[in-house]
Amino acid sequence: MQTVLYARVSVADQTIAHQRKQAEAAGFKIDVVVSDEGVSGVSTVLAERPQGRRLFDMLRAGDVLLCRWVDRLGRNYQDVTSVIREFMDRGVIVKTVINGMTFDGSTTDPVQMAVRDALIGFMAATAQAQAEATREAQKAGIAYAKERDDAYLGRKPSYSRSQFSDVVARLEMGEAVQAIAKATSLTRQTIYRIRDNRAEAEAALARWAA
Structure with a gap:
């Protein structure tokens, strides 16, 4: 099992190093960093980014996908929700540095599933609304x-x-x-x-x- 930090920066004053430092300061131990620089989260979905595609190839059941917040995965509601659900279906645990959110597909309790899916939808919608x-x-x-x-x-x-x-x-x-x-x-x-x-x-x- 491994913890993979996905970092994305779209403008010059953002840095990959800052996102890693922020994650480590929050107590996460990172095994691999995958990053895309100068890539928009609005116009380019995760699977079409040079390094974003790597995540789909390298992540396996039991791995942790870590990102600063869901807006690093993208700022498109449909893309972000489908990406998180696909990784959960594979057994990958998705975590965020900000607020320490955890999205795990292993639960079978319908109430927990409903709460989890509602949070995913809310955070993805917030990311798109913020971008707009x-x-x-x-x-x-x-x-x-x-x-x-x-x-x-x-x-x-x-x-x-x-x-x-x-x-x-x-x-x-x-x-x-x-x-x-x-x-x-x-x-x-x-x-x-x-x-x-x-x-x-x-x-x-x-x-x-x-």
Whole structure:
């Protein structure tokens, strides 16, 4: 049996090393890292990514597939739910670093199965909704910057796009502000600003092309 960390980064300020460090800090012992860099989770399904395809070949019953959150597997509801179910059918256990979620196909209890499947659907839907909201906020931020004669950018964000995505994911899962600040190395005030006005926080990144 092995624990395989799947890491995906789509922009320059995200790193594979950060995702591994985050997983190890949460207590996971990783045997293999499989990663895709510069690949969108929206437009490219897992099976069509260069390294994503490897997972389907290498994972066996009893193995653990670990990812930072389900959005690393993808940001398409249909793809993410079908991928997780396929791996569970193979006997692979799927775990997330954020909130320590575990999806195991071995249970036969109908209530546990219903709860598990509902969580999978919720998390996959949240990942897609987050991606769509981010895309719209980016458009709004870019349009706003272009409309200003003086090309006013405002204060440069104190967070990177990777940190922003991490904060949003943790907020969606109900983590406390103090815990998020500690995990992301951001101030609580920054977390509050992202939480209370996510669209503007994303627009600021877009204005600075971050």
